[in-house]
């Protein structure tokens with residue numbers, strides 16, 4: 001999946017499960033479940049050459065920016081608006097955990113500083129656990145996941 005819906009799911013888990021020792025591993029696990037939802041992302045049906053060139057790189061950067069922005073927004077909302085520091089911390093940690101498997105494969109895909117052991121395995125496991133779907137349904141499924149997550153968040157904190 002794209003990073004943005006992963007962050008939405010991670011935030012919903014943080015809001016629903018207040019104990020970070022349970023919520024953070026759950027958010028990490030949710031990444032793999034999320035990738036099993038039929039989806040389209042910038043790496044769907046691409047060669048490793050295509051992943052590192054052109055508009056797909058910009059797409060990944062835009063998705064990362066939106067995902068980080070959303071995570072930060074929810075964190076600051078909990079911190080300033082709800083005055084709930086434990087919740088803010090939980091959202092922050094769950095947000096990171098929910099995208100960590102994809103962040104780990106970054107060095108593998110982009111060959112930044114060589115391929116480390118963690119990146120190699122994160123890529124190997126994840127490449128087997130993807131359910132690619134064509135457009136537009138591959139995006140519709142992620143909008144549904146994001147909206148359902150937002151409903152959970154809104155229901156519990158608003």
Ligand SMILES: [Zn+2]
Nearest residue numbers: 001035102126
């Ligand atoms: Zn992934």
